[in-house]
Amino acid sequence: MSEKFDLFLGIMLAAAAVVFVALHFVRAGYGMLRDGKWGPQIDNRKGWVLMEAPVFAAMTVLWLCSERRTDVTCLVFLALFQLHYLNRSFVYPFLIKGKSTMPLGIVAMGAAFNVLNACMQGGWIFYFAPDGLYTPQWLASPQFIAGTLVFFAGMAVNLHSDHIIRNLRKPGDTGHYLPKGGMFRYVTSANYFGEIVEWTGFAILTWSAAGAVFALWTFANLVPRADAIYKRYHEMFGDELARSPRKRIIPFIY
DSSP states (O other): OHHHHHHHHHHHHHHHHHHHHHTTTSOOOOGGGOOSOSSOEEEHHHHHHHHHHHHHHHHHHHHHTSTTTTOHHHHHHHHHHHHHHHHHHHTHHHHOOSOOEEEHHHHHHHHHHHHHHHHHHHHIIIIISOTTSSOGGGGGSHHHHHHHHHHHHHHHHHHHHHHHHHTSSOTTOOOOOOOOSGGGGTBSOHHHHHHHHHHHHHHHHHTOHHHHHHHHHHHHHHHHHHHHHHHHHHHHSHHHHHHSOOBSSSTTTO
16 A cells, blocks of 8 residues: 555645646636636635635544554644644634635635645555654654744744734725735745745654655645735835835745
């Protein structure tokens, strides 16, 4: 079975490369880039729950069905992973303000990827990692300590950036504004930067190919979108953006 799992990771990695190229030409039409080309629209809050909750549920099932479900290190990995998706599935959606919508096609594709990602991360942690790899001593290893610090740093940036975006508008306002403060001083998609850092940290703390593939998927999905958002901001706030040192998603670089 390990050979099949390795093949699965290889296919997912190849798919990430295709997505990275494709999204430079085909814009994912949701959020401020919503264009009505991705199917019927549903309430944004419902869309986020339907898109993100499947990974939380799938990861829970994989854990409960595993003989490693009581292993301390595996439980720590699970807690970190689920912490992100607890917020994304059941907290973040209900903090969204306004009456925006999300296309059903984006919801379906996001949910499908999330289930596949649960199979990658849960499959590795609870089924395919070599026996004896993730002992309790792993929690004192350099890669776990460094990765956990990176993970929480990325999560902090992501949450703070989401907070800034949520509070750009006053009640009843439907306009678009250039986010300011926090990591938005350096990039126009600070929330995406935080998420890339977060999952890079997860890849380090698990020191796994599965974690690395997910980090690369996050990069492949969010970098082209950050580029599209930067270009939209440039159309809307050209002079203001031109006067700032902001990059798209990676501070001082891109």
